[in-house]
Structures are given as C-alpha cells and as structure tokens.
Amino acid sequence: MKLVKVYVTLKPSVLDSQGEAIKSAVHSMGYDQVEKVSMGKYFELHFQDYENLEKDVDAICDELLTNPNIETYRYEILEEK
C-alpha cells in the first residue's frame, strides 16, 4: 500500500483571507513576530500499489482536489503497511 499526502495551497497571487484573519488573531495573542499565515488543505489518499500511480494522483489533484485557477499542490508518496 501507498500513502499519498497531498498539500493544497492558494497561489501567491490570490489573497488568502482566512490566513489574514488567522494572522490578526495570532497578533492579538501577542505574537507580533508572525509576519504571514497561509491556510491550505491536506488530504491523505491510500492506494493499492501499482505502476503509474503518480499519473493518477496528478489527475485527481488537477480535476478534483484543486482548482488550478487559484490553487497549487504538492504531494509525497510514502510506503504503508
């Protein structure tokens, strides 16, 4: 089995209004040193192991997990017992 961890974030050109709101809350906690907060999404996909798995992960990310107009993604593939 493979575990695929997918991380989705907004493109830098898109204002992250949730990140901005979190940042202002962090500042109100007194942590003024925090200069930027970005918020994204995290997915875990559990796969049977097979060839060309990455091709399918790319397709799933492109066609469902992200909107390419506003988001980018990266992923890591780990061994799973």
Added chain:
Amino acid sequence: MKFAVVNFPGSNCDMDLFYAIRDGIKQEVELVDYRQTSLAGFDGVLIPGGFSYGDYLRSGAIAVHAPIISEIIRFADEGKIVLGICNGFQILTELHLLPGALIRNEKGRFICETVTLQVENTDTPFTNQYQLGEQMRIPVAHGEGRYFCDDKTLQELKENKQIAFKYTENINGSVDRIAGVTNKQKNVLGMMPHPERAIEDILGSDDGLKLFQSIINYQVRVNN
C-alpha cells in the same frame, strides 16, 4: 420555452428560480434531479444557488462530478441557454464553462444584502432588455463570491465583452468589481447576485425580471 432547474443536494434557491420562470415570465419549468442523465426537451438549463454538497472541498467542486453535468456541458456547447446563479456560478467556473473562480470574500464575512449592479453588456441573451449602464437593485447572499481571475483572463474578458454585470461598490473584493460573466459565445451566464429574488415589487425590487424576459426575447429572435 421550457426550462430545467437542476437540483443538487444542498441547492436551496431552486424554488425561487422555479417561481421566477413560472410566475415571472410564465414559461414552462421543471425541477431536474442531479442524478438524471438527460435534458432532452428543454430549451435552457438553470443552476440555482445554495450549498451543493455542503460546499465541501470548494464551492461547486463536487457537483461537477454529478451525472447531469454532461448534459449541462452539451447545452453550453450547442449554444443553448445556461444560467448559473450564486452556487450555480461557482459550479460553472469549476466546470471551466466560465473563466475564473469564486473565492472567499475579501473581508471573510458572509454578505446578505441588496446591492446595486451596473449592466456592462446588453448584447447577450440575458441582458438585451436592459440599457447599457443601467443600474439594478439585486440581493446578494454569499460568503465565497469574490470573483478572481489573472490579468490575462481579465484582458480577454474585456476584449470579448464577457463582463455582464459589475457591482457599483466592490462589496466582496472581486477583480474589476465583476458580479457576472458570460462565456465567449454569450449563451452561458454566471452571476453571484440573485435576480430570481427580485422579480416583483413586493420582494423589494423587480429589477431581475428583465433578465428572464431577455432570455425569452432572445429565443424569439433565434426562432424567427
């Protein structure tokens, strides 16, 4: 004309649209379940507002994989009328039938109020009964209604006259105050404000009625 109002799990403006067609412009209208696979016999398809699939993942993202979607794409490709309002607009952008994306409002707050729109193009099936620059009072109700696209796309929208409506005040941080856009062919319109909630005076405004009357006017011209 005969219209389909597509009902997804979580749609909640389907009956408003239904009444706008039946009582507002007195045309045939049917609710169509998202599990259906045919829109045969319909002249136009309307995608209502609401929270399809609870807005899980992204607004409109899951609806794009429903069985009825291939028929909506067919309608768009064949030049038939496709109108998406609010969540319907979000679905149409996720489907790439319309450019850009709808993202969380700039200030993060859900906005529920009546706002002023300005008509930017009257040469579409949806706006031919308005005057260019005409202002209309239409309700909005959205948390993720900020229209976003890159500079290149914005340039194309302008060149192809795809911007149908703008907010007179930028309520949600949209690029260029955009409230509604069409595809290049102009037979697909998506907009965040709710014209179906503004079809008679007793609702506070009937400025949305002309949008639906425009569709009828367009279809009469096409048929002749």
